[in-house]
Amino acid sequence: MVTKYIATLRAGTATPEPPQPIPSPRRITTWIMRHPDTLTDSQRDQLNRILDACPDLATARDLAHEFCAITRERRGHDLTHWMTQALDHGPSPIQGFATFLQNDWDAVVNGLNLPWSSGAVEGQVTRIKLIKRRSYGRASFALLRTLVLAQPP
Structure with missing residues (x-):
């Protein structure tokens, strides 16, 4: 150079x-x-x-x-x-x-x-996994059940 x-x-x-x-x-x-x-x-x-x-x-x-x-x-x-x-x-x-x-x-x-999509199901699975990982095994089954069944904000 x-x-x-x-x-x-x-x-x-x-x-x-x-x-x-x-x-x-x-x-x-x-x-x-x-x-x-x-x-x-x-x-x-x-x-x-x-x-x-x-x-x-x-x-x-x-x-x-x-x-x-x-x-x-x-x-x-x-x-x-x-x-x-x-x-x-x-x-x-x-x-x-x-x-x-x-x-x-x-x-x-x-x-x-095809017009069908599994996007809604995949979204719910991702949400449940996020809730589960967020608690790192410290939450009881009752709390996890409440978090999973609660309506998202």
Whole structure:
């Protein structure tokens, strides 16, 4: 880096731009998963430079955006096409995720197509576990029963 800088001084050219620091993987992931319209111009430029330098990351971004759209819009019929793309062209972590989805394919497709949801049940189970953990075994059964059956505020 010093050699390049000295060479530009000897050549009489303008001072080179200092290199921009590489964003953390967490920040890059955040930029990838956010809607492109919510990024600032600087963030969008940095992300585009990163994606140009790493085509696998660009492919992963495209597949992740498509999968999010499929799940958000409950388009189970599009999952087969996404799966083919992920297994044929995706980076290895995306391929691993797609292979994992194949293990329980019927449940995944039905979860995206059918109108039923177990969300209310899962919410109650989570609430009961929170109450149980909060008492760390110190509460009696009667108190736990009262807390579980009481209406949340």
